Amino acid sequence: MSINYPELLHIVKGWVEEAGETIRTSMDKPLNIETKSNVNDLVTEMDYQTEAFFKEKIAAHYPHHQMLGEEGTGESLRSTKGVLWIIDPIDGTTNFVHQQYNFAISIGIFEDGVGQLGIVYDVMKREWFTALKGEGAFQNDKQLEKRKPVTLEKAIVGLNSRWLVWEHKNGGEKLHDLVHKSRSARSYGSAALELCYVACGRLDTYINLRLSPWDYAGSLIILKEVGASATTFSNENPSLLEKGTFIASAPSLHEELLSYMPEIK
Ligand code: IPD
Ligand code: CA
Ligand code: CA
Ligand code: CA
Incomplete structure (x- = not known):
């Protein structure tokens, strides 16, 4: 059955909004911060928690879809066949930890390797960047113009x-x-x-x-x-x-x- 991507965009925006609200609320409490590959490669409980939130949503609503996430989901995935969600639960973790500003939730949905739906949400500015294949890209409710030439x-x-x-x-x-x-x-x-x-x-x-x-x-x-x-x-x-x-x-x-x-x- 083919996917209704405009409807999916509406649904996923709702999930992202909910995850963003949870992240904003968490910022009043002390954060558990760990390091990964080196001392400057930070990860927090909110990175893990946000990834788990999307993983559960996808498994419950779209059990046949695959997911790849930064914090371990789908790490053994070797193929882009079918529907694949690629998620960065917090992009800009260093900013999240040090500045509480300039970080985003990012989601791309691909069908057999072809990009269909993109969402990048600036959690603190509440600024949305979204796109559906063939339908243009949007910054909040404003459609973005085609990029003009620049030297x-x-x-x-x-x-x-x-x-x-x-x-x-x-x-x-x-x-x-x-x-x-x-x-x-x-x-x-x-x-x-x-x-x-x-x-x-x-x-x-x-x-x-x-x-x-x-x-x-x-x-x-x-x-x-x-x-x-x-x-x-x-x-x-x-x-x-x-x-x-x-x-x-x-x-x-x-x-x-x-x-x-x-x-x-
Ligand atoms: C990082 C950020 C950063 C970029 C790094 C990424 P993360 O992602 O996007 O700006 O320079 O290469 O790894 O770890 O904060 O999700
Ligand atoms: Ca990271
Ligand atoms: Ca990232
Ligand atoms: Ca990340």
Whole structure:
């Protein structure tokens, strides 16, 4: 049976709203914070709790759908066949812990690997970015325009300055060159939001040397609906199952920007 995606968007927005309210309410209480791969890789009970909330909802309402989440759900998944939800319960955990601001819930729904529905919700600003395949992308209730051409000289680059340090240590200069030639650079600390900022024109590109599917799954569909490009540094479609390099940009800029991407060994 085919899925009614506009109806599903309405349902999932309700769930995201509920999860967002729980996160906002939790911020009055002390948080249990742990580290993962290194001392700066934080995770909180709210990351786990929010992922579990969506996992239960999906299992109860859509038992035949698959889910991949940052905090362990679907970690053995090897195929994108069928309906796949890719969820980052909190994108921007460092911001959540340190600033209580600029973090998002991100959901992308794919059918046989094709993006159908994207939601990125800025929990504190209560700002929605949503898209349905072929139906355009929205920022709250306003439909986003197709991305207009922009030149590098007038472009705002989204990039975490840690990558410039990484590049310097590895003897490279390309990203430095790119930042130098652009109008300016910004870093907000939530890839999902920064990718939506490319979609709505607050940024003209967002670059990350190592992103996971849950970081970009929701935004991918939103970017596509405004005609922005989103690829790996080798100009391939980003994987829905594996980490990799990632660059999204206004279509006029993408090819030029690819020539500035460092080689990742
Ligand atoms: C991280 C954020 C951050 C980006 C990292 C991501 P998380 O996601 O999106 O901005 O630079 O690469 O891992 O761990 O906060 O969900
Ligand atoms: Ca994380
Ligand atoms: Ca993330
Ligand atoms: Ca996360």
